[in-house]
Amino acid sequence: MATKEYPAIWLQAAGCTGCSVSLLNAVNPSIKNILVDEVLPGSHINLRFHPTVMAGAGAPIIEVMVDTSRKKKKGYILIVEGAIPTAREGIYGVFGEREGKPTTMQSWVETLAKDALAVMALGTCAAFGGIPAANPNPTGCRSVGGILEGKGINTPLVNIPGCPPHPEWFVGTVASVLLWGLPRAEDLDEHRRPKAFYGQTIHENCPRRAYYDENKFAKKFGDPGCNYELGCRGPITHADCPVRLWNDRVNWCVGCGATCIGCTEPGFFDIAPLYEKLSESALPEEV
Amino acid sequence: MGKITIDPVTRIEGHLKVEVVVDGGKVKEARSSGMLFRGLELILRGRDPRDAQRITQRICGVCPTVHSTVAALNLDSALGIGDKIPDNGRVIRNLILGAAHVADHILHFYHLAALDYVDVARLAKYEGNNPALNSIRNFIARGELGPFVPRYEGDYRLPDPVNEQAVAHYVAAFDMRRKGQEMLAIFGGKVPHNMAIMPGGVASVPTVDNMTSFLWRLKALQEFVDNVYLPDVLAVANVYSDYFEIGYGCGDLLTYGSYELDGKEADLTKRKRFFRPGTTSTDLKFRELDPAKITEEVRHSWYADSISGRHPSQGDVVLDEGKRGAYSWLKSPRYGGMVFEVGPLAQMMVNYADGNHKVRNLVDSTLSQLSLKPKALFSVMGRHLCRALQTKFVVDAMVDWVLQLKPGEPAYISYELPRQATGMGLADGPRGGLGHWVEIKEGRIANYQVITPSTWNMSPRDDKDQPGPLEQAMIGTKIRNEANPFEVVRIVRSFDPCLACSIHLLSPKGHDLGKLRVC
Numbered sequence: 001m002a003t004k005e006y007p008a009i010w011l012q013a014a015g016c017t018g019c020s021v022s023l024l025n026a027v028n029p030s031i032k033n034i035l036v037d038e039v040l041p042g043s044h045i046n047l048r049f050h051p052t053v054m055a056g057a058g059a060p061i062i063e064v065m066v067d068t069s070r071k072k073k074k075g076y077i078l079i080v081e082g083a084i085p086t087a088r089e090g091i092y093g094v095f096g097e098r099e100g101k102p103t104t105m106q107s108w109v110e111t112l113a114k115d116a117l118a119v120m121a122l123g124t125c126a127a128f129g130g131i132p133a134a135n136p137n138p139t140g141c142r143s144v145g146g147i148l149e150g151k152g153i154n155t156p157l158v159n160i161p162g163c164p165p166h167p168e169w170f171v172g173t174v175a176s177v178l179l180w181g182l183p184r185a186e187d188l189d190e191h192r193r194p195k196a197f198y199g200q201t202i203h204e205n206c207p208r209r210a211y212y213d214e215n216k217f218a219k220k221f222g223d224p225g226c227n228y229e230l231g232c233r234g235p236i237t238h239a240d241c242p243v244r245l246w247n248d249r250v251n252w253c254v255g256c257g258a259t260c261i262g263c264t265e266p267g268f269f270d271i272a273p274l275y276e277k278l279s280e281s282a283l284p285e286e287v
Numbered sequence: 288m289g290k291i292t293i294d295p296v297t298r299i300e301g302h303l304k305v306e307v308v309v310d311g312g313k314v315k316e317a318r319s320s321g322m323l324f325r326g327l328e329l330i331l332r333g334r335d336p337r338d339a340q341r342i343t344q345r346i347c348g349v350c351p352t353v354h355s356t357v358a359a360l361n362l363d364s365a366l367g368i369g370d371k372i373p374d375n376g377r378v379i380r381n382l383i384l385g386a387a388h389v390a391d392h393i394l395h396f397y398h399l400a401a402l403d404y405v406d407v408a409r410l411a412k413y414e415g416n417n418p419a420l421n422s423i424r425n426f427i428a429r430g431e432l433g434p435f436v437p438r439y440e441g442d443y444r445l446p447d448p449v450n451e452q453a454v455a456h457y458v459a460a461f462d463m464r465r466k467g468q469e470m471l472a473i474f475g476g477k478v479p480h481n482m483a484i485m486p487g488g489v490a491s492v493p494t495v496d497n498m499t500s501f502l503w504r505l506k507a508l509q510e511f512v513d514n515v516y517l518p519d520v521l522a523v524a525n526v527y528s529d530y531f532e533i534g535y536g537c538g539d540l541l542t543y544g545s546y547e548l549d550g551k552e553a554d555l556t557k558r559k560r561f562f563r564p565g566t567t568s569t570d571l572k573f574r575e576l577d578p579a580k581i582t583e584e585v586r587h588s589w590y591a592d593s594i595s596g597r598h599p600s601q602g603d604v605v606l607d608e609g610k611r612g613a614y615s616w617l618k619s620p621r622y623g624g625m626v627f628e629v630g631p632l633a634q635m636m637v638n639y640a641d642g643n644h645k646v647r648n649l650v651d652s653t654l655s656q657l658s659l660k661p662k663a664l665f666s667v668m669g670r671h672l673c674r675a676l677q678t679k680f681v682v683d684a685m686v687d688w689v690l691q692l693k694p695g696e697p698a699y700i701s702y703e704l705p706r707q708a709t710g711m712g713l714a715d716g717p718r719g720g721l722g723h724w725v726e727i728k729e730g731r732i733a734n735y736q737v738i739t740p741s742t743w744n745m746s747p748r749d750d751k752d753q754p755g756p757l758e759q760a761m762i763g764t765k766i767r768n769e770a771n772p773f774e775v776v777r778i779v780r781s782f783d784p785c786l787a788c789s790i791h792l793l794s795p796k797g798h799d800l801g802k803l804r805v806c
Contacts, residue, residue, distance in 0.1 A: 003429055005431050007433075016300075016348035016349075017347070017348040018348020018480060019348065021348050021479050022348075024394075024398075024464070025465050027465070030461060030465075031461050031465075032419070035434070036423060037422055037426070044429065044431070050434050051295060051298075052297070052298060052300070053298070053434050054297050055297075055298075055402045055407070056437040056438045056439070057293050057295065057776055058293040058294055058295070058296075061297065062295075063437075092326075096294055096295055097294055102294075131327070131330070131345050132325040132326070135330070138325075138330065139325060163480060164348060164479050164480065221487070221488075221489075221699045222491075222697060222699045246476070246477035246478075247468055247469045247472035247478060248469045250469050250473050250500070251472045251476050253476045255476060256482055256483045257483065257490035257492060258483060258485070258490040258491075259482075261341060269338070269341075274338050275335065
């Protein structure tokens, strides 16, 4: 059986490359499997453009990107890592040249999203603005969804937030598209996150939940007890970290004694100081 | 006279563009420019000081761990608890940073730098039985070669057997760097962006099972470093030995030192560290580090000249976008007004100059295998070699450190947030010296300044028109083929640039900001 190639373009905008590094930490499949092998029988992700991984540099690789969008119209996946600077016509983020002119990330996202089969906003910066969009948002950063909406681009969009996102949230979403096609509306939550990974809160699955229910709270880091009074955002944060675990399942944020800092949610870093107890009014009703 | 523009430079962290002017086959002028500005120092102002530790590590997803470490040192000093961090906290911080250091250097050599020397395409005719190499051959046979082409063509010199082994190790190194990250997560919770390091120590506590689990992952990495990484760097160095004469740089080296061995000294600059802080030069004489001599100059950067020459504790961001002669958003960090390179080369040579016996023995024995003198290390290949040697030191030291942990004893202490305070944090990460400075007023961040290793290395010309280290390393280089400028990208990548870190960056090309035209 011939292998079906799925071309993909991975753009890095106003981010830190942490989402890419997180993907390098994928275990089964490994990054080698993802780059080289059939990620599912008969399907190969043809990652044509990825700034941290690819061999080439300069104009020839920009050509690859533009060429893919022209020749594979509605046949490639656009993955965006990082928020999109929009202040001052986007000049705070410039990447490569088009017709001899430095080109903004905003312009690349608009061009490439229009002709893509689907767009994946990977990481909290791409999905919701994240760190660079935190108050006072000096560069006018917006989410990928915000950019698409602003231009009336209706290419299907999936948000995979997290700072960084777990590699399995990305790989799992890709696998589900290859197996069953684009996600249906009911597969995504109100923030366009796949319910398969973001359907429950941290709090619902936290191994320290019993402490919370019994009102036993840690007063400082390293103590036994629920970390709610140390600022934990578990009750308002949607992700499956407590059951999935990180880095080949060796640990996770609360597992190492820290708090959940709410990295998969809109408003990450602007909700409240991270080491202060969440106000009661911020808690969802079911808690 | 020709101009070579490489935009984007790939296989680095962040958005970098490089322009060189070639005259008579040699680089006459060189400019490196970052292409992204996020303004994180502005985002930090007015926030709870503790949050700076969480936010600043998100400056960079490739080297978040050193930002989290230096931010914690900075806040410890502002909180007045630098001498009170429990030993468990100090050691776990070292283990977390060490794990990142090792994983990052493996990533850099194999996945960021190696494709400039190793020819993956040649595996199309591979006939052996290595499963990884066969899967690469099958991949090539399918005909869709992204992300390994396009690339620069020509100067791939490794003989077939060495080249094949290097490609097999490129694949194996993915697993090894991942193992380093898993090792980090045992104490760090997760990575990128570990959760354990915080002002006051670490959130995690040592247990015998996580110590053992760490140790055995470490042993696998130690074997890889000794038997694969170091031999591979030497193999590449042997074949590309001309690169010991390319990319010399500025010749002056600076390190803040790293890995705290003493938890009872409040003054960061006097604290005993595994790698000692200091400076040296081609004379290989050791000089003590004095952080008061660090300044940032802005004559060729888009900032008001009124802030030029300030110590980072007094640093500010005052834009002057149309300034004549400016061509970068990167400021120029200088030490006593001079240009200094930071990174593994600097850390190894400063400790060599200081007479550290282990460093001298390892460096000298490695150089004798290559029939080279220490000065040859001031080069493209020397930077790769020093990075590998530094990895070996860290990996070996961690075997001792992990057994110093004491289950049942604390790793964290509580503290009161001061209304007014200042702090400084300094340490070398994988790419060199990183400094954080904070000023707290009314219990909130009034000013937070960061000088990253890549800001030192990629800096533009300064107030005396001295080019930065990378610019100096490129100037004078002979370019054999302008269409495939291997020399330029090999020099750039030997510094392991990290552009997201270099916060002030924006736009290049000598355009002033107001005139930068974009599509």
